[in-house]
Amino acid sequence: MIAPRKQRRLTAIAASTLTLALAVSACGAPEEDSNLSDKEKDCASYEKYGDFKDKDAEVSIYTPITDAEGDAYEKSWAYFAECTGIDVKYTGSNDFEAQIEVKVKGGKAPDIAFFPQPGLMARYKDKMVPASKKLVKEAEKGWSEDWLQYGTFDDELYAQPMSASLKSLVWYSPKYFKDNDLEVPETWDDLLAVSDKIAKTDVKPWCAGIESGEATGWPVTDWVEDALLRESGGELYDKWVNHEIAFNDKRIVKALDKVGGILKNKDYVNGGYGDVDSMAKVSFEEGGQPIVKGECAMHRQASFYAAQWPEGTKVGPDGDVFAFFLPGNKAEEKPLLGAGEFVAAFRDDPEVHAVREFLASELYVNARLKTGPLAFSHKGADPKNADNELNKMVIELYQDEGAEFRFDGSDQMPGHVGSKSFFVEMTKWIKGKSSKDALDAIEKSWDE
Template identity: 45%
Template structure:
């Protein structure tokens, strides 16, 4: 069985980003396994639970006496960030007497399928791809269990409802969100902006005007450009360019057309998709705009994504579109803060009609058992004060798409910025499109054709036709 490499996995495989973002698709060849292996139990809340805030234990009373029972939770989150999750579930253990056997795996996706096929499915699995969740649920009728009413009630009241479609299969809600991440960011240097009299753009037109102004201001220095980028990522080269497509699609045509595109209700060479590629080309294939500090347009294809935004620190580039996790790639000693060497602003909207579009990713928890202790654990995973406590523990870039979540508890300013965007009730959130599309497209032709578009100057029409022809 071929394991699909998601963009998120491809990104993390090449960075020092928190291991909670590691997916099994990375494989042993992509990143060294840092875990000791085997099951890890939270051990009755011994891991510094006394230093954590208390949570309301009342929601678990309806499930009866749970003392002496256990729940297995299988996830892609490995050392060192599994310790933060283990500490967190200690709160649930203290409330209920349930032992949570937490296990994070470097081969999560492959091993989860093996366990399911052998009749040894975990009680709960944290699934980093809605597509994987849907395929498991569809291919194994009767295996997944609907979450209890109390967990669903938490979701309905406190969470961004866009997530419902990512946990729903054939009209039934199975998966509830665990954590989320924001992608719609532009990295820049506050100092460089201030020195040159530039202001952070609040609309797409303002961002284009700023780009043109930078071109004019540095006309005598060809090494300096408004934008810098890199789409290199080994076998996953091209995913960065598809993120651009997704962000622009959401801004230009809105969530309804975005969903139609993801579900192939419109063809990949539809005029609406063509207009998106043309707009992306306005940036990535514009020799006046790119590739500051690196080279010409084609250099984008040969530049590893980790290095794509580094020219900002050298004053050779002013802007770099990339997800929140990119902050870990700047050189050691770089101050990443609103008043620091590097910061990020929200990628501006194009059309007021579509609100504040936000591209992102994340995970959903799906249960494969309906014992009372498992249902109680699902309530815990969605309980507002419990998720607030998890954020305060830190580690793993944990940000629940919970509109009541207080970002101030997060220890990292980039996490706080992401959380403010993700918990904004005005945000129009959509999951990364290529991670929702069939593997032959999302992790196949979409990546490779966008690479050819830049590296070989392949025409817009030829690129879109090729992707359309690859759709299964």
């Protein structure tokens, strides 16, 4: 799902390619960052990665992450670069998905790339360098098998996870809930009960927007994936994503109907905008905005939606808006749908392995948390280091031992399905097409 992924991650970012110059060199100290701990600034912490000061070592990193977020990444490894003597050259590009193909096929692949989609990364597995034994050990210590499977090919780890966003969230107004004696729901039935209570007032329980240019419809695909995880679990979800069961299997129909119980319920939607059909005309960026206007109570969208609220909006448990976990069928169930980046390498040299191993470490993860907004699924990430309450909550959910994580399904499917027919049919579904007819059409498209 290449185009929509770019939209989701880079909505507020200027459409330009940005090359960021590292703020340190082998002969100069990093720019001081008071947020980092003494350990993160002490060269003794980096001795295990080797000494490259006399080796003119340079490692290039190419990613889809630009501007301020790219600056934050550079600050997070500045002391590593200074202490090891590795000159890390970072380039962030809004045209990553197209340019990585040009670079790899042209024999000019970066030393390291941060891939936002497992499906995209899999295209280049024959060119990628497998993880070293040290990296495998570090990665297995840091991430669950649920996460590592997406960077594993032919039973060998090639790429460890990087950052993580969480999609299984519902945005709401804490003040509205408090003023109306509403409690954050712990189960799906609770969620419907809260929705029913709100529906009896002059405020609609839900608001949504699914318009996104050529990618219109993608927000519904996230709803479907979340519902399927809740109804059938990760094993069946994987079979569906890999087309080991039909796209229109009766269990998928059931999951879509579960979503329809909210999105196609005229008593529930579309707060601030109109009827059910209005969702197809409202952009995903605008979808949740009626919450801050008091016209809508809830909006299901990922953690990255925090950047969409109007300037001055306070995000937090006592703020203007916050989010809660989209509950499972039982309170103890924690099905998590998410996305993130993976670290892959195209050069097999000691300095490249050193950078990869550092990026998989607890030391790095916690340094990165302190240099700018981000969340990780790494087991060693300390929620206290998160720069806001939302990312703290995301980290805690990912670290829940009872959580079952799955990566965005449409991002893993063939492009003509995951980012085309799936989008198109979910838009038609919002406009009135039946669940079975929409899923039948997607199934038919799979082999076309």
